[in-house]
Amino acid sequence: MEKRISINDTEPRAYKQLLALENYLQNSNLNTRHLHIIKIRASQINKCAFCIDMHTKAALESGETNKRIFLLSAWNETTVFSEEEQAILAMTEEITLISEHGLSDKTYKKALELFGEDYVSQIIMAIVAINGWNRIAVSTNMGIGI
Known part of the structure; x- marks a missing residue:
């Protein structure tokens, strides 16, 4: 693989x-911790080495723990993420994998209940943004050499 445009x-x-x-x-x-888990989890799903590396480092620098980062890909099988974080991670997965089922009513309603419309809108925009960055990085081979 070689670097592209x-x-x-x-x-x-x-x-x-x-x-x-x-x-x-x-x-x-958006809470910084929430933003970090959105960026890392979407980047894991999209297999974006460049973004996983960048956002994991940023999360660690802001106080996130290794344990929580290690468990992000299995967030729904652990108790280290709060109810709010679980809702955000469910949204992140469903929106990132939108062609599978989209954002389910169950996940959407839970997020509205926990956060309200403004915060849910910001969560959605954060997921949209990291998916855009992932697609740029993966399609241009930005992860080469990491």
């Missing part, structure tokens, strides 16, 4: 728009 170089205006969404999310009401 750099979207940032070939289409900088488009790339900056995705960065603007990322900047919005960084300054939203």
Whole structure:
């Protein structure tokens, strides 16, 4: 595998728009821990080595534990994630794998109950953003050399 085009170089205006969404999310009401688990879990599903590496390091730097990161791929079989985190992880999986079943009514209603419409909207936008980044990184082989 060899590195491919750099979207940032070939289409900088488009790339900056995705960065603007990322900047919005960084300054939203989303809890940092929530944002990290969204980014890591979606990146695991999408097999994006570049993003897994980046977001795992960022999570560790902000105080996330190794144990919780190690267990992210089996989050529904452990008790280390809160009810809120489990709802976010269910949303992350269902939206990332949207062609399978989409965001289920059960997961959506639980998230609304726990977070309200504004926070659920921010969660959805965070999932959309990381899936965009994953697709850029995977399709351009950004993970080469990690």
